[in-house]
Amino acid sequence: MKRYRRLRDHGMDRRICIHGHFYQPPRENPWLGSVEFQASAVTHHDWNERITSEAYWPNGAARIYNDDMSQAQVVNNYAHMSFNFGPTLLSWMATEARPCYELILEADRISRRLFDGHGSAMAQAYNHMIMPLANSRDKFTQIYWGIRDFEYRFGRSPRGMWLGETAVDLETLDIMASQGIQFTVLAPGQAARVRPLNQPLWRELKGTGIDPRQPYVQKLPSGRNITIFFYDGPLSQGVAFESLLNRGETFAHRLMEGFTESSLPQLTHIATDGETYGHHHRFGEMALARALWYLEEQGLTSVSNYSQFMDLYPPTHAVEIREDSSWSCFHGVERWRSDCGCQTGGDPHWNQAWREPLREALDWLRDHMAAMFEADREGWFEDPWRARNDFIEVILEEVTPLGFMRDQEKRDLSDQEREQALKALEAQRLAMFMFTSCGWFFNDLDGIETHQILLYAARAIELAEEVYGVSLEEEFLERLERAQSNVETAGSGREIYTRVVHEARVTAIDLARHGGFALDADQYRSLEFPTEAIRIRDDDVSHGDAGKLWLGRIEVISRLTGET
Incomplete structure (x- = not known):
C-alpha cells in the first residue's frame, strides 16, 4: 500500500476502469416473439431469467458488508464501472425484467454525475454479429441499429461501442467513426504495431506487447480516426478464470499492481463478460462492489470510465490493429467459420x-x-x-x-x-x-x-x-x-x-386453436403475443344440459403488418 500512496502523493494521475460486457443472444421464437421454456436453465423458465437473477439484478443492488458482516450498504455497480448491454437483451428486459432494466438506465445517469458528465454505458453492434465476416451493408445496419437503440434507451448519443467478441476490421471501425462513435475496447493481442504520434517509426508488437494503460488512435481508410483502449489481458484473465473475486480487497490490490512507476497518466482497465460478476462467480458482484469501494475509501486511486479518461488524456500514440482478430479466438475469427x-x-x-x-x-x-x-x-x-x-x-x-x-x-x-x-x-x-x-x-x-x-x-x-x-x-x-x-x-x-x-414453427391456425382453448368467451375477448393478437369476433354461447357450446370467429392479427 505504501507504493500506492506514494504514487498519489507525487501527483501522478492513476485511474481504474472495470468494463463489463453484459450480453445474451436473442432467444425468442421468431414466430411468437417470446422466449419459450428452456429445460437446461433448470431452476428458471429460460436462460435470460436465470442470468438476470444471478448477475443482472445483483449488480444493480450489490451489497458491501462491514468487516463483521453486521451491516451492508447497497450500491448500483453499473454506475461505478464501464458497461455495455446487448440491445436484444435490453429489449427483453424492458418487458420481462422492467425494474432491473430501470436500474441499468439509472446507473448511466448516476455515472454522468460521478464522471464529469461522461456516462459509463457504451453501445453495442446490434445482435452480436462477427463484424469482419459480415458484408458492408450488414455492418452499417448493425452499427446504426446499435446506436439508435442506445439513444432510445439511454437518452443520449453513445461515444463508445462494443463489438461482439471484440471481432474487428478497419471497415467496421470506419463505419463506426462515420456514425459518430469515438472509441472502442479491444484485447491487447489485437494491436499489431504502435508509434508515438510525433515520430514516424512503428514498433512491431508480438501478441501482448502493447501498453494497456493509455489510449491509442487508429487512422482509418477514409481519413477518419477512432480511439482504441486495449484492456489489461492478464488482469482480465485473472478476474474471469482465477480466484480474484473471492475477496474484494484482493481484487483491489491486484488492480493496483497494474500501474507502473511512470509519471504519465495511466488507466488500469479490465474487460470481461459482465456475467462473471454473479453468474460465473457466485457473489462476484459483491467482490466487485467491495473492490471499487475499497480503492476510493483507502485513497488508493480514482475510479473512472473510458469517456472521461479519453477527454482528460487524449491519445499520444498511434496504433494499427490486427485485422480480422477477436478476444476469444487465437486464430482471428476462424472460430466462427472453420474447425x-x-x-x-x-x-x-x-x-x-x-x-x-x-x-x-x-x-x-x-x-x-x-x-x-x-x-x-x-x-x-x-x-x-x-x-x-x-x-x-x-x-x-x-x-x-x-x-x-x-x-x-x-x-x-x-x-x-x-x-x-x-x-x-x-x-x-x-x-x-x-x-x-x-x-x-x-x-x-x-x-x-x-x-x-x-x-x-x-x-x-x-x-x-x-x-x-x-x-x-x-x-x-x-x-x-x-x-x-x-x-x-x-x-x-x-x-x-x-x-x-x-x-x-407456429402458424395462424395454431394460434387460433390456442385462442379457442385459452379464451373464456364469457370474460376475455383477446389474447396478446409479441407478434400476434388473437381476437374473438361474432361469438355466441348456448347452454344446455350437457354443458356450454361456444361458436364464434377467431381472428389472428399480425402486430407488424396488420394482416388478419
Missing part, C-alpha cells in the same frame, strides 16, 4: 468441421435474400437499404408500421402491398439475427445456440417465400446437409433444422 481448434471443452474426439458449411449455407441464404430485397421489383421503397436501416424505428415502436411505410414507400401503396413490404423488412431483420455469434461458438451443431440461428433462418425463408414467391429452403438444406453433428443420433444440419423448426 480452427477453439472450442469450449468436452469430448476430445469431437470436431467443429460443421462451422464452415453452416457459415456458407447462411451466407448463401443472406445473399439470395438481399438480391431479392434490393431488386424491389414491385417498387415499394424509395431506397430499400435506407428503409432497412430505419426499420429500427418500428422495432423500438417509435413509429407505427403504417406511419413508417408512408414515409418510406416509393408510391402510394395498397394495404396488401404495405403488408408485403413490412414482411420483406422483417425477413431482413431475421437474416441478420441468423448470424448471431453464439451459433458457432460452442462445441457442436446440435446445441440450443445453433438451433436458435436456424430458427431465424427458417422464419426468414418462410417470409421470403410469402413475399417473393420463391422457395429457398431446399437448396439451403442441401448446403446445410454438409454440416454434421458429433452426436450420431443428431445427424446432419438438414436433420437438425427439420427437427427444431418442426417443434418451434
Whole structure:
C-alpha cells in the first residue's frame, strides 16, 4: 500500500476502469416473439431469467458488508464501472425484467454525475454479429441499429461501442467513426504495431506487447480516426478464470499492481463478460462492489470510465490493429467459420468441421435474400437499404408500421402491398439475427445456440417465400446437409433444422386453436403475443344440459403488418 500512496502523493494521475460486457443472444421464437421454456436453465423458465437473477439484478443492488458482516450498504455497480448491454437483451428486459432494466438506465445517469458528465454505458453492434465476416451493408445496419437503440434507451448519443467478441476490421471501425462513435475496447493481442504520434517509426508488437494503460488512435481508410483502449489481458484473465473475486480487497490490490512507476497518466482497465460478476462467480458482484469501494475509501486511486479518461488524456500514440482478430479466438475469427481448434471443452474426439458449411449455407441464404430485397421489383421503397436501416424505428415502436411505410414507400401503396413490404423488412431483420455469434461458438451443431440461428433462418425463408414467391429452403438444406453433428443420433444440419423448426414453427391456425382453448368467451375477448393478437369476433354461447357450446370467429392479427 505504501507504493500506492506514494504514487498519489507525487501527483501522478492513476485511474481504474472495470468494463463489463453484459450480453445474451436473442432467444425468442421468431414466430411468437417470446422466449419459450428452456429445460437446461433448470431452476428458471429460460436462460435470460436465470442470468438476470444471478448477475443482472445483483449488480444493480450489490451489497458491501462491514468487516463483521453486521451491516451492508447497497450500491448500483453499473454506475461505478464501464458497461455495455446487448440491445436484444435490453429489449427483453424492458418487458420481462422492467425494474432491473430501470436500474441499468439509472446507473448511466448516476455515472454522468460521478464522471464529469461522461456516462459509463457504451453501445453495442446490434445482435452480436462477427463484424469482419459480415458484408458492408450488414455492418452499417448493425452499427446504426446499435446506436439508435442506445439513444432510445439511454437518452443520449453513445461515444463508445462494443463489438461482439471484440471481432474487428478497419471497415467496421470506419463505419463506426462515420456514425459518430469515438472509441472502442479491444484485447491487447489485437494491436499489431504502435508509434508515438510525433515520430514516424512503428514498433512491431508480438501478441501482448502493447501498453494497456493509455489510449491509442487508429487512422482509418477514409481519413477518419477512432480511439482504441486495449484492456489489461492478464488482469482480465485473472478476474474471469482465477480466484480474484473471492475477496474484494484482493481484487483491489491486484488492480493496483497494474500501474507502473511512470509519471504519465495511466488507466488500469479490465474487460470481461459482465456475467462473471454473479453468474460465473457466485457473489462476484459483491467482490466487485467491495473492490471499487475499497480503492476510493483507502485513497488508493480514482475510479473512472473510458469517456472521461479519453477527454482528460487524449491519445499520444498511434496504433494499427490486427485485422480480422477477436478476444476469444487465437486464430482471428476462424472460430466462427472453420474447425480452427477453439472450442469450449468436452469430448476430445469431437470436431467443429460443421462451422464452415453452416457459415456458407447462411451466407448463401443472406445473399439470395438481399438480391431479392434490393431488386424491389414491385417498387415499394424509395431506397430499400435506407428503409432497412430505419426499420429500427418500428422495432423500438417509435413509429407505427403504417406511419413508417408512408414515409418510406416509393408510391402510394395498397394495404396488401404495405403488408408485403413490412414482411420483406422483417425477413431482413431475421437474416441478420441468423448470424448471431453464439451459433458457432460452442462445441457442436446440435446445441440450443445453433438451433436458435436456424430458427431465424427458417422464419426468414418462410417470409421470403410469402413475399417473393420463391422457395429457398431446399437448396439451403442441401448446403446445410454438409454440416454434421458429433452426436450420431443428431445427424446432419438438414436433420437438425427439420427437427427444431418442426417443434418451434407456429402458424395462424395454431394460434387460433390456442385462442379457442385459452379464451373464456364469457370474460376475455383477446389474447396478446409479441407478434400476434388473437381476437374473438361474432361469438355466441348456448347452454344446455350437457354443458356450454361456444361458436364464434377467431381472428389472428399480425402486430407488424396488420394482416388478419
